[in-house]
Amino acid sequence: MLELKNISFGVEDDGQEKEIIRDVSLTLPDNKLIVVTGPNGGGKSTLARIIAGIETPSSGQILLDGEDITHLSITERAKKGIGFAFQQPVRFKGLQVLDLIRLAAGKHLTVMDACSYLSKVGLCARDYINREVNSSLSGGELKRIEIATVLAKAPSLAIFDEPEAGIDLWSFQNLIEVFQRLREHIKDSSILIISHQERILNIADEIIVLRDGQLVRRGSRDEILPELIGTSAAIPACRVAEESEAM
Amino acid sequence: MVQFGNIQIDEIQMRLLKEVADLHSVPEGAFNIRSNGKSAARFSTANIEIEPKEGASGIDVHIKPGTKNESVHIPVVMTQSGLTELVYNDFHIGEGADVTIVAGCGIDNCGPKDSEHDGIHRFYVGKGAKVRYVEKHYGSGTGSGKRILNPGTEVYMEEDSTMEMEMVQIKGVDDTDRTTTADLAAGAKLVVRERLMTHDKQRAISTYVVNLNGAGATADVVSRSVARDDSYQKFDAKIIGNAPCSGHTECDSIIMDNGRILAVPGLEANDVDAALVHEAAIGKIAGDQIIKLMTLGLTEQEAEEQIINGFLK
Ligand SMILES: Nc1ncnc2c1ncn2[C@@H]1O[C@H](COP(=O)(O)OP(=O)(O)O)[C@@H](O)[C@H]1O
Ligand SMILES: [Mg+2]
Numbered sequence: 001m002l003e004l005k006n007i008s009f010g011v012e013d014d015g016q017e018k019e020i021i022r023d024v025s026l027t028l029p030d031n032k033l034i035v036v037t038g039p040n041g042g043g044k045s046t047l048a049r050i051i052a053g054i055e056t057p058s059s060g061q062i063l064l065d066g067e068d069i070t071h072l073s074i075t076e077r078a079k080k081g082i083g084f085a086f087q088q089p090v091r092f093k094g095l096q097v098l099d100l101i102r103l104a105a106g107k108h109l110t111v112m113d114a115c116s117y118l119s120k121v122g123l124c125a126r127d128y129i130n131r132e133v134n135s136s137l138s139g140g141e142l143k144r145i146e147i148a149t150v151l152a153k154a155p156s157l158a159i160f161d162e163p164e165a166g167i168d169l170w171s172f173q174n175l176i177e178v179f180q181r182l183r184e185h186i187k188d189s190s191i192l193i194i195s196h197q198e199r200i201l202n203i204a205d206e207i208i209v210l211r212d213g214q215l216v217r218r219g220s221r222d223e224i225l226p227e228l229i230g231t232s233a234a235i236p237a238c239r240v241a242e243e244s245e246a247m
Numbered sequence: 248m249v250q251f252g253n254i255q256i257d258e259i260q261m262r263l264l265k266e267v268a269d270l271h272s273v274p275e276g277a278f279n280i281r282s283n284g285k286s287a288a289r290f291s292t293a294n295i296e297i298e299p300k301e302g303a304s305g306i307d308v309h310i311k312p313g314t315k316n317e318s319v320h321i322p323v324v325m326t327q328s329g330l331t332e333l334v335y336n337d338f339h340i341g342e343g344a345d346v347t348i349v350a351g352c353g354i355d356n357c358g359p360k361d362s363e364h365d366g367i368h369r370f371y372v373g374k375g376a377k378v379r380y381v382e383k384h385y386g387s388g389t390g391s392g393k394r395i396l397n398p399g400t401e402v403y404m405e406e407d408s409t410m411e412m413e414m415v416q417i418k419g420v421d422d423t424d425r426t427t428t429a430d431l432a433a434g435a436k437l438v439v440r441e442r443l444m445t446h447d448k449q450r451a452i453s454t455y456v457v458n459l460n461g462a463g464a465t466a467d468v469v470s471r472s473v474a475r476d477d478s479y480q481k482f483d484a485k486i487i488g489n490a491p492c493s494g495h496t497e498c499d500s501i502i503m504d505n506g507r508i509l510a511v512p513g514l515e516a517n518d519v520d521a522a523l524v525h526e527a528a529i530g531k532i533a534g535d536q537i538i539k540l541m542t543l544g545l546t547e548q549e550a551e552e553q554i555i556n557g558f559l560k
Contacts, residue, residue, distance in 0.1 A: 090538075104543045
């Protein structure tokens with residue numbers, strides 16, 4: 001279980017203090033799938049980065065299973081079971097997909113085991129396992145490899161930042177199955193997904209709406225989703241197809 | 248001492264041979280193993296003849312025209328502190344041959360005096376011949392004496408020949424000044440892949456002068472390097488297009504700590520149909536690469552090691 005207590009985060013912007021996260025408190029219980037949504041620029045990615053330890057909050061406290069992790073490093077949090085799939089995955093010259101998946105798993109996986117993670121995200125493993133994670137990969141391919149690294153890490157708290165972005169031909173249904181399987185396979189795990197997609201909101205146990213750095217709504221899916229339909233916080237799946245075609 | 252084919256070598260030499268030529272036992276094909284200033288073992292095949300030079304240190308390697316899928320290993324190992332040598336190795340590669348040449352030099356210096364190996368390699372690549380050349384440099388030993396390597400490589404390529412050169416120096420060489428020159432006739436193709444890492448107070452200079460003299464000649468010279476600690480590197484690659492040809496050089500480098508790198512692009516077009524490109528990028532490891540690996544549970548240092556290992560792979 002993860003608890004955020006009165007988390008605030010600000011940055012210097014043009015000599016002015018800019019508040020990006022304002023006094024956010026929330027609890028992510030075990031065995032729950034929570035979707036964070038809200039307008040662009042609302043602070044969703046920043047909140048995820050604070051949980052992963054990439055940003056340090058200016059005030060507030062973060063507890064993981066009751067332990068204060070506010071001042072732990074990214075590495076220490078990763079070792080305690082936090083996994084994070086970036087909104088914009090990083091490219092590495094020279095490192096191969098296989099290397100990255102092995103590093104994620106934290107042990108020497110066989111090629112076959114590593115391939116199984118790629119298959120789960122709908123990539124033909126044979127074609128990708130030896131590819132370099134460099135600019136020769138498309139955005140969508142990179143995004144799926146990013147998700148595969150988090151699956152290989154098997155974290156007890158998995159955070160996915162807009163996992164559907166750039167995922168074109170691969171059906172949405174597969175992505176949703178990935179999250180459902182992850183839930184089943186890791187005991188007492190919780191999953192936090194940042195997304196605008198209605199079909200992802202649809203599998204949430206709870207939905208959180210973040211706007212202007214503030215938590216403005218939180219509740220069960222049945223409670224929150226009807227309010228969001230038709231707003232940019234819940235884009236129906238058919239729009240996704242149009243967007244990806246345009247890309 | 249360990250048995251290596253029909254000669255005996257010590258454990259350190261054995262380790263050096265593994266590092267520089269991936270040799271665990273006597274290689275297949277022709278070979279010449281040079282150990283502490285002397286030829287320790289030599290073997291010629293029906294198609295590849297290795298003979299010692301007269302009046303100078305080194306060997307002449309004659310590869311018969313049409314020789315296919317054969318290899319020559321010519322590793323050099325030095326374990327005596329204070330040894331300095333200048334060696335000339337000439338390769339005469341016959342028309343249409345297709346061969347792999349594995350060179351490499353390993354120096355272990357445990358003493359106070361400098362050890363130095365200067366190897367001058369000349370390649371005469373016949374018409375249509377294909378050569379894959381692999382050269383690894385490696386240094387070890389805790390002595391205060393330096394490990395110095397100054398290779399000079401000259402490549403003369405006849406029409407439609409191909410030469411792929413892989414040059415690797417990852418660890419332990421204190422000082423290196425490498426000069427590679429190549430002259431390409433029509434249709435010849437040169438590919439160079441250099442991988443270099445310097446650390447501590449090491450210094451590495453790598454100079455290329457490639458002359459594209461015939462129509463359709465192509466050269467692709469790419470260096471990937473990492474300079475860490477207080478080390479210094481200079482990459483100076485010049486391509487000269489004297490005919491309708493194409494040439495590309497690239498220097499892609501990571502600097503760490505107080506490492507310094509100077510990349511000197513040099514292109515000279517003496518023909519209106521010469522297409523020459525130079526690319527160079529120097530910078531530290533991208534912060535988000537380190538962060539990503541840290542979110543997978545690596546420490547910052549482990550993340551850096553992985554990124555560099557991958558970059559130099
Ligand atoms: N390091 C930073 N410096 C300045 N502004 C930032 C920084 N990080 C985020 N922001 C700003 O904070 C706001 C929230 O960003 P983000 O968390 O990426 O939102 P979301 O993921 O909800 O779209 C944006 O206006 C963004 O430009
Ligand atoms: Mg975002």
